[in-house]
Amino acid sequence: MLALSRKKNEAIIINNNIEITVLDIRGDQIKLGISAPKEVPIYRKEVYIQIQDENKNATDVAGIDALKKLL
Known part of the structure; x- marks a missing residue:
């Protein structure tokens, strides 16, 4: 830093x-x-972390399993 x-x-x-x-x-x-x-995206750190957590939750194993069933 x-x-x-x-x-x-x-x-x-x-x-x-x-x-x-x-x-x-x-x-x-x-x-x-x-x-x-x-x-250039600009976020407060706490908002950025929340976005990252939401993105991670959206791609969790349950979501992947549901996609696999569709295929």
């Missing part, structure tokens, strides 16, 4: 096309702005 220090209104660039800017800092909360191409 790369750890960087940034102040309000400072940014970092990732892969030449993603810019993350520190918009505001209040206590222990930081507001970030993210500029990226529309084809």
